[in-house]
Structures are given as structure tokens and as C-alpha cells.
Amino acid sequence: MKNHPAETYEHPPSEEKTSPDVFLFEGRDEALDELRLLLLEPEQKALRKLQERIDNPKKRAYDISRVLPQALVLCSSQNAALAKELTPQMDKLINASIGKNSKIFIKKLSRMIGPATRSAISEKIQDMNTALSHSFSLRGLKWRWEAFRTGKTFAEVVMLHNLIFRVEQVFLIHKETGLLLQNIAAHDVVSHDADLVSGMLTAIQDFVKDSFKTSGEDGLETLQVGELSVWIEEGPHTLLAAVIRGQASLELRTILRDVLENIYLEKTEELETFQGDNSTFEEIKPYLEICLESRYKSESKQRAIYFWTLLTMLGIVISVWIYFIPWRDHQRWTQSLNKLREQPGIIITSTEKHYGDYIINNGTYIINGLRDALAPDPKQLLTTSDICPENLVMRWKPYYAMEPEFILDRSKQVLQPPESIDLTYENGALKAQGSAPHQWIIETRILARAIPGVFQFWGDQVVDTDLKQLNEIKQQLEIRTFYFKLKTTEFSNIKANAIDELLTDVHNLLNLSDKLNQKIRIQIKGHTDSSGTELKNSNLSLKRAQQIRSFLVRKGISPAQMAVVGVGASEPQRQEATDDDRQFNRRVTFRVISKLPLHEK
Amino acid sequence: MIQKKICLLGSFAVGKTSLAKRFVHGIYTDKYHTTIGVNIRKKIMQTNDCTVNLVIWDLAGEDEFEKVRLTYLRGASGYLLVADGTRRETLNKAITLKSGTEAVIGEKPFILLLNKVDLDDNWEIDPSLINDFVQKNWLVMATSAKTGQGVEEAFQMLTRKMAEG
Ligand SMILES: Nc1nc2c(ncn2[C@@H]2O[C@H](COP(=O)(O)OP(=O)(O)O)[C@@H](O)[C@H]2O)c(=O)[nH]1
Numbered sequence: 224m225k226n227h228p229a230e231t232y233e234h235p236p237s238e239e240k241t242s243p244d245v246f247l248f249e250g251r252d253e254a255l256d257e258l259r260l261l262l263l264e265p266e267q268k269a270l271r272k273l274q275e276r277i278d279n280p281k282k283r284a285y286d287i288s289r290v291l292p293q294a295l296v297l298c299s300s301q302n303a304a305l306a307k308e309l310t311p312q313m314d315k316l317i318n319a320s321i322g323k324n325s326k327i328f329i330k331k332l333s334r335m336i337g338p339a340t341r342s343a344i345s346e347k348i349q350d351m352n353t354a355l356s357h358s359f360s361l362r363g364l365k366w367r368w369e370a371f372r373t374g375k376t377f378a379e380v381v382m383l384h385n386l387i388f389r390v391e392q393v394f395l396i397h398k399e400t401g402l403l404l405q406n407i408a409a410h411d412v413v414s415h416d417a418d419l420v421s422g423m424l425t426a427i428q429d430f431v432k433d434s435f436k437t438s439g440e441d442g443l444e445t446l447q448v449g450e451l452s453v454w455i456e457e458g459p460h461t462l463l464a465a466v467i468r469g470q471a472s473l474e475l476r477t478i479l480r481d482v483l484e485n486i487y488l489e490k491t492e493e494l495e496t497f498q499g500d501n502s503t504f505e506e507i508k509p510y511l512e513i514c515l516e517s518r519y520k521s522e523s524k525q526r527a528i529y530f531w532t533l534l535t536m537l538g539i540v541i542s543v544w545i546y547f548i549p550w551r552d553h554q555r556w557t558q559s560l561n562k563l564r565e566q567p568g569i570i571i572t573s574t575e576k577h578y579g580d581y582i583i584n585n586g587t588y589i590i591n592g593l594r595d596a597l598a599p600d601p602k603q604l605l606t607t608s609d610i611c612p613e614n615l616v617m618r619w620k621p622y623y624a625m626e627p628e629f630i631l632d633r634s635k636q637v638l639q640p641p642e643s644i645d646l647t648y649e650n651g652a653l654k655a656q657g658s659a660p661h662q663w664i665i666e667t668r669i670l671a672r673a674i675p676g677v678f679q680f681w682g683d684q685v686v687d688t689d690l691k692q693l694n695e696i697k698q699q700l701e702i703r704t705f706y707f708k709l710k711t712t713e714f715s716n717i718k719a720n721a722i723d724e725l726l727t728d729v730h731n732l733l734n735l736s737d738k739l740n741q742k743i744r745i746q747i748k749g750h751t752d753s754s755g756t757e758l759k760n761s762n763l764s765l766k767r768a769q770q771i772r773s774f775l776v777r778k779g780i781s782p783a784q785m786a787v788v789g790v791g792a793s794e795p796q797r798q799e800a801t802d803d804d805r806q807f808n809r810r811v812t813f814r815v816i817s818k819l820p821l822h823e824k
Numbered sequence: 825m826i827q828k829k830i831c832l833l834g835s836f837a838v839g840k841t842s843l844a845k846r847f848v849h850g851i852y853t854d855k856y857h858t859t860i861g862v863n864i865r866k867k868i869m870q871t872n873d874c875t876v877n878l879v880i881w882d883l884a885g886e887d888e889f890e891k892v893r894l895t896y897l898r899g900a901s902g903y904l905l906v907a908d909g910t911r912r913e914t915l916n917k918a919i920t921l922k923s924g925t926e927a928v929i930g931e932k933p934f935i936l937l938l939n940k941v942d943l944d945d946n947w948e949i950d951p952s953l954i955n956d957f958v959q960k961n962w963l964v965m966a967t968s969a970k971t972g973q974g975v976e977e978a979f980q981m982l983t984r985k986m987a988e989g
């Protein structure tokens with residue numbers, strides 16, 4: 224080996240591993256360089272790579288990231304120091320982040336709260352579960368099977384069946400104007416005027432905010448209308464309202480919120496500059512479709528079985544009955560005919576009898592005749608001891624019976640007299656006594672003589688209660704007086720309910736005059752005492768009258784039915800000798816003026 | 825389609841609801857029901873160059889006993905101020921309502937309507953007074969919900985004014 228020069232430079236294996244030795248071969252000799260290159264190239268490469276890894280922050284981060292998880296595990300398994308160090312830092316971070324992006328957090332949280340609440344509820348149902356497990360109702364078993372099949376807990380299945388709802392309509396509304404941007408309805412739902420609904424919903428929302436002084440976006444969230452509920456989600460420029468039938472799950476809230484947010488992101492500019500043109504909102508229809516989610520309960524078909532069983536049993540009973548009938552039929556037939564013949568208001572004109580074989584066809588009996596509508600129902604007259612109605616065909620033609628009791632009954636049926644009226648009938652004349660409302664008196668006069676059997680009607684003695692009442696109220700109103708303080712339109716010593724009493728009078732008066740078809744007008748007349756100029760007094764008296772009219776209009780009396788006049792001091796109630804006398808003259812009085820019908824027929 | 829919200833404003837029983845009913849449904853009844861809160865109706869209008877869906881908010885009346893809810897005015901593009909020609913005091917109310925309205929929605933096209941012109945034997949407003957308004961560049965029209973006089977024209981005119989901006 225020693226003779227081979229090339230071999231003398233062979234590096235001993237033990238020294239290969241200690242890198243400083245590499246530099247011992249310094250020299251300018253070409254061959255040596257070459258040798259160095261040959262010998263040390265792999266090591267140098269590795270060295271360079273290492274250097275680069277340490278210097279490049281990206282690479283270093285990558286390296287650390289690969290060991291960090293294990294390092295953390297190691298740290299926390301050995302002692303709690305790391306956790307202690309990190310906790311306050313983390314708290315700070317989370318706080319800052321929530322402060323900046325609270326919306327995102329709320330969104331995420333609400334997504335969790337929905338399912339979380341539901342799972343809490345389903346835990347509650349777990350108790351119910353035990354109770355239910357003893358029940359062997361068909362439905363219970365079905366649900367158990369469903370739970371087994373789907374791998375859900377029984378509680379969850381019960382829950383699911385209790386959450387049945389359907390979103391029937393969705394409206395997207397521009398908040399400021401209340402105008403409709405877009406709407407959509409389930410295919411079988413008749414959508415009422417969506418523009419008006421959208422306006423009304425905004426008005427309600429405004430009303431609630433206004434009345435309860437809630438701030439910002441705290442409007443109404445749910446409205447209950449019969450079995451429908453309306454869920455409202457409010458965004459910066461829009462309201463999203465969903466009309467729901469049934470009991471909706473919380474999840475829907477999240478869906479609505481997401482839809483609203485997406486629409487806002489997509490149409491921010493259009494919403495901010497909305498001027499009434501809703502055509503660009505056609506594109507967001509697909510979002511609204513997301514909201515139309517439905518869940519239905521399937522109907523059980525159990526009942527059919529009971530129905531068929533019942534029908535079969537009925538069949539058996541009937542067939543026994545058929546064999547039992549024939550021998551009694553004939554006697555019953557004659558007996559029945561006699562009964563009917565005795566009844567006033569019923570006239571038998573002819574009868575027919577078709578015998579049957581009593582096995583399949585047990586014969587038919589036919590009665591033809593006349594019957595007054597007020598006579599008792601012939602079928603009711605025939606009791607169980609008579610001919611069986613199944614075999615009996617009765618053909619009745621209507622007629623008017625002329626027995627006095629029928630004429631009186633007929634009159635009562637047609638005229639429907641109130642209890643205060645006594646009707647009698649004698650020799651073709653119908654007589655009414657007592658008192659009745661105006662409407663009844665008018666109608667009776669016309670109707671009475673058209674009643675078959677009534678040839679004369681005596682009703683002049685009937686007292687018209689409406690007219691009587693109208694006159695009573697008129698008198699009462701015309702003595703009502705409101706007194707005023709000196710030179711003002713303020714009342715002096717007014718009774719607490721004086722205005723209400725006045726209102727009641729006016730109301731009743733107008734209602735009655737309406738009923739009586741009499742055009743009336745209430746004149747409200749203002750007065751002053753004699754102090755002051757004539758012009759001033761005339762104005763003041765008019766103002767006093769107007770004041771009263773305003774009160775009445777406010778309470779719903781049509782202004783067209785009232786006339787105001789101011790007569791100043793020209794119609795004093797008392798001669799003015801003292802202040803007291805003057806007080807009595809500062810007043811408003813009323814008069815009821817009947818006008819002839821103007822445009823009435 | 826272009827939609828516009830307009831409001832009807834005025835004292836109690838001046839005929840706001842009747843005007844809206846006459847305009848939208850073409851009917852009139854003598855029965856009087858106070859409007860509670862707000863009533864909303866709509867009608868599609870054809871003006872010279874476009875179709876407008878008018879959404880008409882008929883607000884509960886105002887008088888010394890109750891205030892109009894001004895929040896309902898938000899977003900309105902124009903309004904009709906209604907007074908009852910047979911009751912002087914309703915005209916004064918209309919004037920105060922106008923300034924209240926402008927405080928909420930700013931200057932918007934409006935028309936002053938003197939309603940119930942069919943009851944001319946009870947008319948309480950002199951022509952000289954109307955002149956004052958005309959001087960101030962207000963648009964004033966006499967209407968009757970009962971006979972229909974001037975109703976269509978008033979709504980047409982307001983729509984045209986809103987379209988002009
Ligand atoms: N004669 C007449 N009566 C009217 C007219 N407009 C309304 N009225 C009557 O005035 C009363 C109040 O009307 P309404 O429309 O309810 O007033 P609102 O409170 O302003 O809505 C009702 O009795 C109407 O019949 C009109 O043009 N002429």
C-alpha cells in the first residue's frame with residue numbers, strides 16, 4: 224500500500240468525522256484543491272444548506288412549525304408553567320379580536336347556540352324518553368324504529384317531529400321607504416298584495432321603535448297573526464320578513480341572518496342609493512328561495528282499518544234486519560197512512576205499493592201529496608212502529624195550508640216579530656200590537672199583505688221605539704249646555720263626564736236618524752255675554768262652537784253632520800244684572816235640525 | 825318598476841282616507857272611521873314618460889289632542905296636505921304640519937288640498953286666503969272625495985312634480 228502515492232493521501236476514517244481537520248489541507252497546490260473538492264464536496268453542500276436554513280426566516284418558521292406541536296405537548300406534560308405564561312396573552316388576544324370583529328363572533332356564536340340549545344332541549348326530552356319508553360303507542364314504536372334506523376337518539380326523533388313548520392312567504396323591504404324590494408311565496412300560497420304588506424310591516428316596526436324608544440336595530444323580531452308568525456330580521460338598509468306556519472326552529476333565524484348579510488354584501492351600493500327602482504333586486508331571488516324551507520308531518524293511515532271493520536259489522540246487522548221486516552210491513556203501511564192523514568198541513572193525494580221478494584228487494588211504498596212548509600217533517604212523524612223509511616218514497620209538493628194556526632205561524636216566520644210585539648189572526652186580518660223598531664214596522668207594512676192567508680193588516684197601533692227614542696234624545700241634547708270662562712274657549716265648572724255624555728247623545732241621535740232614514744244635522748251654537756264689541760263676541764262665540772265640534776270630530780262624528788254658528792250676545796239665556804247672570808250666557812247650546820231627504824230616493 | 829312613497833297629512837276628518845279611497849278604488853262612503861296609525865294603499869300611475877307605483881300612506885289625523893307620528897314620513901318622496909274647507913281651523917293645522925314635515929324629510933313636492941268643495945254652503949275659507957298661498961308658490965287645489973272633483977288631478981300633479989325631482 225505504501226508504494227502508491229495516491230493512497231498516502233487517503234484520509235483516515237477516524238478523522239473524516241471531525242470537520243475542523245478539513246482546514247488542515249490548506250495549500251496552493253492544484254492537486255490538493257482538486258483533492259479537497261473530491262473529498263469534501265458532500266460535507267460542504269450540507270453545511271451550506273444548514274447555514275441557509277438558519278439565515279432564512281421563512282424556512283426557520285417552517286421548521287419550528289413542524290416541531291412546535293410536539294414541543295407544546297412535551298412542555299405541558301412536564302409542567303404547567305407554559306399554560307400559566309400563555310393564558311393572559313391569549314385572553315388579551317381574544318378580547319382585542321372580539322372588540323374588532325364582534326359581528327363575526329356573534330354570527331359564529333349564534334350558529335353554535337342554535338344546535339346547543341337544541342341539544343339541551345333534547346337532554347330534557349331524555350327524561351320524557353323514560354316515560355315514553357313504557358308507552359306502546361303505535362307512534363312511539365314508529366319513532367323508535369326511526370331512531371334505530373337513522374342512528375339518532377329517540378329524543379332527537381321526538382324533537383324533529385315536534386319541529387314542524389313551513390316558510391310560506393319572504394319579503395325583502397327597504398327600511399326607510401317601506402317599499403318592497405323583492406318577495407317570494409311558496410308555490411301554493413296565495414300572496415296578498417306584497418307592496419302593502421311591506422309598507423305595513425315597516426309601519427309596525429317604526430311604531431314599535433317609536434313607542435318603546437328602543438335604539439338602533441332593536442325592532443320587533445316576531446309577530447304572531449293567528450297561526451302564522453312573521454319573523455323579522457333587520458339589516459342596515461333592509462328588513463327581511465318571513466311568514467311562517469307552524470313552530471319554526473331557531474336555525475331559521477340564522478338562515479335569515481345569513482341571507483340578509485349576503486344580500487347586503489352583494490347589493491351594498493344599490494341599497495345605499497335606492498330611489499324606488501327595484502328592478503335590480505330581481506337577481507337576489509335565489510337568496511330568498513333559501514328561506515322557503517318546509518317541514519311537514521306525514522299523515523297516518525291507521526283509520527282506514529277501523530272504518531272497514533265497522534262497515535263489515537254494519538253489513539251483518541242490516542242483512543238480519545232484512546229478513547225480519549216483511550211480515551210486519553203491511554200493517555205498518557196502513558197505520559202510517561192514517562197518521563199522515565190526520566196531520567194538518569199534510570194532504571195525501573195518492574199512494575202506490577210495489578211488493579218485493581223480501582230477500583234482496585223488500586218492496587217500495589210511494590206516497591204522493593201536498594205539504595205546507597210549516598207542517599212537521601213526515602219522516603219525523605213516522606216512528607219505529609211505522610213503515611221503515613228505507614222502503615218509503617215520499618213525494619211532496621209544497622202548498623199553503625189555510626188553517627188559521629198555519630197562517631199565524633207563517634206570519635211569524637216571515638215577519639220575525641220582536642218579543643214586544645203581539646201578533647193575532649182572525650178572519651183574514653193580521654193584527655200587531657205593542658212596540659217595535661222602525662225598520663220592522665216599515666218592513667211589516669210591506670210584507671204582511673203578501674203572506675198567503677193574510678188579506679188585511681192592522682199595525683197602526685204599534686209604537687215606533689226608534690222614533691220615540693230619537694225624540695227623547697233630541698230633547699235631552701237640546702237642554703245640554705256648556706259654560707265658558709270669561710273671554711275664553713275654556714270650560715268653566717264642567718262635569719267630568721259631560722263631554723262623554725254629549726258624545727253618547729250625538730252618537731245615538733245619528734244612528735237613529737240613519738235608521739229612520741231622516742236627514743238631521745246638529746247645530747252647535749256659541750254664545751257670549753254682552754261685554755265686549757259685537758265683532759269680538761261674534762268671533763268668540765263661533766270659536767266656542769268650533770271647540771265643541773272639534774271634540775266630537777275627534778271622537779269620530781262626521782263633521783258634515785254638524786253645523787257651527789256664533790250668535791254673540793244676541794240670544795241671552797238670562798237678563799244680565801250680575802256677573803252670575805253673565806256666566807250663564809257664556810255658553811254653547813245644541814239644536815237638532817231635521818232636513819228633508821236631499822239625494823235619497 | 826319605479827316605486828314612490830307619498831303621504832296624506834292633515835287634521836282629523838278632513839277626508840284623507842276618503843281621498844285615498846276615491847283615488848285608488850274609485851269609491852266614496854259617508855261612513856266615517858277614524859284611521860288608527862296608518863293605512864297603506866297603492867296605485868299604478870302612468871305619467872308622460874314612465875310608470876310609477878304610488879304607495880300611499882294615509883296617516884292618522886292630527887289635532888290638538890294627538891300628534892302625527894313623524895317617523896311614518898321617512899322616505900316619502902312627496903305629500904298631500906289636506907284641509908277641510910268647511911272648517912277654518914284645519915287649514916291652520918295643515919300649515920303647521922307642513923313645517924313639521926319639512927323638519928323630518930326636508931323640502932319635498934307637496935300640494936295643499938282644500939277638500940269637501942261639494943259642501944259649498946258651509947265653506948269657511950275665503951278666496952283671498954288662498955291667494956296668499958299662491959303668492960308663496962304653493963300649489964293649492966280644491967277637491968271633493970265625494971264627487972271625485974280634482975282628486976285624480978291632484979295625485980297626477982304630485983306624481984309629475986316628484987318625477988321632475
Ligand atoms: N261632503 C264631503 N264629505 C267628505 C269628503 N271627504 C270626506 N268626507 C267625510 O268626512 C268624514 C271624514 O273623512 P275621512 O276620509 O275619514 O277623514 P280622515 O280622518 O282625514 O281620514 C267622513 O264622514 C267622510 O264621509 C268630501 O269631499 N265631501
Ligand SMILES: [Mg+2]
Pocket residue numbers: 840841842857858859882883884885
Ligand atoms: Mg283617515
